[in-house]
Amino acid sequence: MDEQWMIGQPSPTLSLGLNLGRPTARRAVTTKVLVEEDFMSVKKSHEVEALEAELRRVGEENRRLGEMLRALVAKYGELQGKVTGMMAAAAATQQHQSSTTSEGGSAASPSRKRVRSDSLETAGGNRNPSPPLAAAGSGQFAVTVAVGPDQTECTSVHEPSKRVRADECKPSRVSKSYVHADPADLSLVVKDGYQWRKYGQKVTKDNPCPRAYFRCSFAPGCPVKKKVQRSADDVTVLVATYEGDHNHGQPAAKHEGGKKSDASASAGASVRISPPAPVVQQLQHHHQQQQQQLKQEAAAEAERKNLAEQMAATLTRDPGFKAALVSALSGRILELTPSGQ
């Protein structure tokens, strides 16, 4: 968490190094300026007091917010622990069930599409009413918190409260990864160590950002497909959906052929994702936590910038600050001006 920044850190925007009260540094000033400065110094003392009071107030507020944040984090951790416990219990129950009752639903899936849409709807989005326990593992909750309600996900996980059809989950496993990407970077490329060939792009109904379709081109017969789309909630987040299992090992991540895909891959999003389909749940959980952390850092950074901008705006609105800035700058300019001119 980034609360350290909020709590008691000297504001970077205040360290402008202006040296507001530095009359000795000024040489060669006109009388008019001197008169203005005398007037201003009286005025300034009041303003400085007011500013200090304001600063104290803001600092106090900052401290309170920091405490609230800490409490929130503590509660979050507590909740996460509870959820993890619940998930473990549910998983144990489900494991027990699957060992006692044979997975009866051996009905072959009617069609390829049906299998896909079924598994995808389970995996991505909560357009369909799904049980709240559909997300398995605390990491997914973390992702939900970080990305937004639309991104609730279940990555090829057996849901305890749902009848599980093994034949639907096994053959084409679906896993989802959230990758933080530069919003300026329009390429829907997720660098994950594999080699992908793009075979389509489509704008979908529920998201204005196009969805790109990739096939694994590392091995000729590799059935793995990947869909990449920017999150509707946060365009800096790329949502990569992997389908199927690779029939080959993971290639070396550094240079994969030197073709365009390689170049685009290296230019794409920073990878914080798990290996696609044959992924171990815990590993994915770990990666999702990393992604969440990344998102939080990005949010904190944005907040920081916003705060800095607000402070800058407040300061620039303040005529006293402007006057002080002008006098400081003029003094500095005069200082730097060669005496010969």
Add this chain to the structure above:
DNA sequence: CGAATTTGACCGGCGC
């Protein structure tokens, strides 16, 4: 020149 990407067309499933 070959391989990868782009993009409009087409196909099949699904809901009304």
Add this chain to the structure above:
DNA sequence: GCGCCGGTCAAATTCG
């Protein structure tokens, strides 16, 4: 039956 929508194909284009 029809229209919508997601997924895929394949010709055209781009790029190294």
